[in-house]
Amino acid sequence: MIDVNLAILATIPLFIIGFYGVLARRHFIRIIISFEIALTAVILAIGAFATSKGMLGEVIGIIIIAVVAMEVALGLAIAIQLDRLFQTVDIYELRKLKEE
């Protein structure tokens, strides 16, 4: 028996660390890693609710995992394509190229 409110509150730092990573980091693949971290908080929250409200929560969780895996695959395709065209995946370097 775990208090769900406590379980949700405990996941918030995870969400915020991932959110911060998406906003602040420069490396494109690091942004995707941060996205995965923030997603973990979402999955943990859904898992906590699913054990108190019924199995629909797990279905939602499975579907979100599937969708996000696809999104990550596309993001990595974009990363490889950026690397091929611009020889960098650093988004600051890309912005510098624009200013030149």
Next chain:
Amino acid sequence: MNLETILYLVAIGLAIFFSYLAIHVRSILYAVIFLVGMYATSTWALIQLGSWFLALVYLFIGAGGVLVLIIFASMLTRPAIDIPPSRSLSVLAFLVSLFFASLIFYLLFRNQTGLTTVFSSNYIEISKILFDNYAFAIIIIAIAALAVYYGAIYLASEEK
């Protein structure tokens, strides 16, 4: 505060520790290693909550699929060492994250819902819900997968 709660909090604490390292370490490949730790500990936390089915799906797709993709991509791209962001941007990102954190804490801490974890995963019920009520969701997932497939082809096509 019973033993289950303490174990759950320990698992979450470890996951937060690993995720902090994964964000802050400079090399991408080390970040991937800490991501493995994050997957493992968050799976432990999910099992502690009782939703072991979701935990296993997450571990398989996360550590088995996504992580391998990230390793491949970081090897195919230039091994850029990730330099810490400029101070102004990191302060801005920190403020936005802090705003979100305080919003969520403020709204969730105020009322106790009284919900506790009572169920454990029941895969028969999960399959019933997924294939009876949300059968159409599978069609949409198939379409999204088709879109990702075409999108990857589109991105990979060489310029002539």
Next chain:
Amino acid sequence: MLSSEISEILNLIYYLSPFFTLIFGTIVISFLIIWKKIKIAKVVSYISLLMSLFFTLYFIYNNYTFVISNSTLIIDKFSQLIWLAILAGGIVSLSSMHEELLKREAQPLLLLSVASGLLVISSRDLLILFLSLEATVFPTYALVSQLKRDPISAEATVKYFVFGILSTLLFGYGIALIYGSVGSTLFINIKNFINSQDYASFSNYIMLGLILIILSLAIKATLFPLHVWAIDTYQGSPTSISAYLSSSSKIIGIAAIALLLVGPFYDLYTIFGFELRYIMSILVVATIILPNIAGLVQRNIKRLLAYSSVAHSGYMALVYVYPEGTLQFLAYYLITYSIAKSVSFLITNLISGEGSYSPYDLLRGLFKYRRTSLAAITFAIALLSLAGIPPFAGFMAKFLIFLNTSYMGNLGIALALIALIMSAVSVYYYAYLIRLEVLPTTNGANINFVSRLDSNCVMIISILLLLVLTFYPNLFILPFPLLE
């Protein structure tokens, strides 16, 4: 047994025929592109889009309402009318595609995005809405890339992707919180829960979930603090894709927020009283004022059109402040906006190509030559319609929304006045563009103009529609209480 299942599947295909037509078309086109039959592929994608439009019009004409897959999808007048706007944007975007995009898999990606966009509007379940929204966005992640060494395009791609994953995260957390308090994701269950006694102990969860979901959709709808990606992305992506993003993709976001606020969360307007309306009106005022002022100093056609489209999402967001009075006219606004905006991007594409280079000077002398005069007239009419000048349909759409907002009380009058003033300010930059078309070209530079049969047809039809639709706003009245 078996025959009943087969008839069930056939019914599903019939009810969702606008959607399945596009999916079938996608599969056929992808094979045709492998065999390098580009012309036939384009014809097939026109046919599937037009058939989808035809089925939608047929449903509207017969007043059909379908409830499918355990009432997670409902095809009623709300969804059918907004489908028209989405399909219009898709058709215009397809007609403006250049050879370089057609050779690759751009057409199947566009059709997939339009098809899942149709599902977003008709979903009556948060999970299905989330899924189909993601399926709408995935193709555009790939399409935004120019696949050239153009730094502006790189920034567009990166910004679009980063904001896209932020949107996914926020929506995921929101869906978790709302599921956690309601125990279901069906709209009707959420509505009943908000009216029940259990609501009191979960009110913060629901409020936070709603905030996160609206923030996530506001990224798609380019509402104020989250519109920053739109300017760079519309400029950096191929122009035909900017036409799609600024019309159909944005309409999906706007209509999805309206769907949530009017459907499951409508009772929050009575529970919170004026708080919700004030928050929404701050959002609206910021979204209307800032891009209109920023638009005054632009010197790039695509950037200007991006700012104008952000300003227009502010006018559309007036609906969120007083949905009971103005929601009925949202579909009409969306249809006229979709046609005018995507056609203006189409003409930008014809004179400047798919790239991000589109300075104002390219417009000079457009009226002078015979082969460009149709494009010049269409561009002028589309811009006048966006500005809201009387004989065109954009005027009637703006008029109806502003007038009905002003009927709703003091806040409504203030909002309508601000919208009216800023829309008068916006006339300046639209008129500046139209004036440039009349001026002679600088030092005899040639106009690079591509004339194609399909884009000419689209231009003529859109001129006719923008003139004729002014007199028939009553054909596109949305039903107001959405969930009954």
